[in-house]
Amino acid sequence: MAEPAELLALARTFAAPVLERWEDLVTLETPSGDAGRAAVFAERLATGLAATADRIEQPPGPDGAHLVAYWNGRGTRDDTGDGTPEGHTLLVAHSDTVFPAGTVARRPFALAEDGDTVTGPGVFDMKGSLVAVELAMDLLCRTGTTPRRPVRLVVVTDEEIGSPDGSRLVARHAEGAHAVLGLEPPLPGGALKIGRRGVARVRLTVRGVSAHAGLDAALGVSAIDELVDQLAALRATAAALPDAALNVGTVSGGSRANVVADHAEAEIGLRYATHETERALLSALLEPSPVRARAALSATTLSHRPAWAMDPANPLAAELTALASALGLDLALGTSGGAGDTNHTGALGIPTVDGLGPAGAGAHSEDERASLSSLLERAALIAAYLDTH
Missing domain, CATH: 3.30.70.360 (Alpha-Beta Plaits)
Known part of the structure; x- marks a missing residue:
């Protein structure tokens, strides 16, 4: 096991490669419904995840190939069903954006003069989150540890249009899950989501x-x-x-x-x-x-x-806020008026928390932006949770 503070200190040394990878993923545009671009993106994402993942699949979908990555837990194999502790941790994300192809040429990825604010189509919703997951798994590898439980990452290609096919994939991998971490952008100020309106x-x-x-x-x-x-x-x-x-x-x-x-x-x-x-x-x-x-x-x-009603006693939220405190970070909780794929897992009663992407603002707008320092912190928080829970 690695100390949370060690993970955060290590994460902060990766600002330069994180920016490079972030730009790489943003530049590969993925408007919903463009199966060709989705397939290219899935291949590029799989290449990065392959450095740490034990297995990667790309299930086909009408709007392009989805992606599922697997990591074995300590002393377990996720595909045997007989590992200890019981259940896997499910990470839920999406690769599609609301922006049409060609947007990045007009509004390319950029780092502001403050050295922290990143702008560009999809930086906040939600390609920064995908970079954070890659980094989280790399942090565990570099500190000589592996996740306590088996981990699965599901990245769907159709979330922005309601996940008509992706919801099937999320539901399949939610079976037997111990906890679900949603990688959607957080609420204003970086607060995590422990409930969502249905849509x-x-x-x-x-x-x-x-x-x-x-x-x-x-x-x-x-x-x-x-x-x-x-x-x-x-x-x-x-x-x-x-x-x-x-x-x-x-x-x-x-x-x-x-x-x-x-x-x-x-x-x-x-x-x-x-x-x-x-x-x-x-x-x-x-x-x-x-x-x-x-x-x-x-x-x-x-x-x-479905509606995901807020549960103030959400045990996963308590675990994440305690870990954030150990990292010296304040982590607020709230509910969202928007819906996402974690509505399904939360409504099923599986301990679920969403909003673990980097802090930012302006999702779906010309002013979309996200924080580099927050991405590094989120990666350390995700790694610390996977290491200890």
């Missing part, structure tokens, strides 16, 4: 009956009118529920002003903080009753992340 995207489709809007309007059934009434009812439902939010993101339908619309649809975003609100919202949306007798409704779930 879902649902497409509501209405089929009506077309007719001449002037001559035979009574023979038609307006799909648009039906959709408007359905959305109004859904808004009322959301307004009556605690911690609920509903956003109608897109609406389309109809063909001409003189034709009663026979089709219409809307894509609706839902957010909720509790399982009870989640059930009520989804029930109202996925089991709709038509207002008009001849209207037909259907709802399709496009993505879904």
